[in-house]
Amino acid sequence: MCGRQVPYAMTSYRPEKVTCPACREHAHRQYLRFADQAERLSRMPGVNISSDQAARSAEWHRDLARRFSG
Numbered sequence: 001m002c003g004r005q006v007p008y009a010m011t012s013y014r015p016e017k018v019t020c021p022a023c024r025e026h027a028h029r030q031y032l033r034f035a036d037q038a039e040r041l042s043r044m045p046g047v048n049i050s051s052d053q054a055a056r057s058a059e060w061h062r063d064l065a066r067r068f069s070g
């Protein structure tokens, strides 16, 4: 991981622009983690996120993760 493309990968949502394989892999793992977090958050009491919103957020992050892999 060169470290230069990681911040870009985490903010641009443009997997096709991230050419470093290690940075792509890093972003892939991060987005999978965000997806899990969204689902976990929605199950916590007192958190103002509906399960519907959480499901959509998780889906969105998983889709991005897929685009960063391979």
Ligand SMILES: [Zn+2]
Pocket: 001, 002, 003, 004, 005, 006, 020, 021, 022, 023
């Ligand atoms: Zn890199």
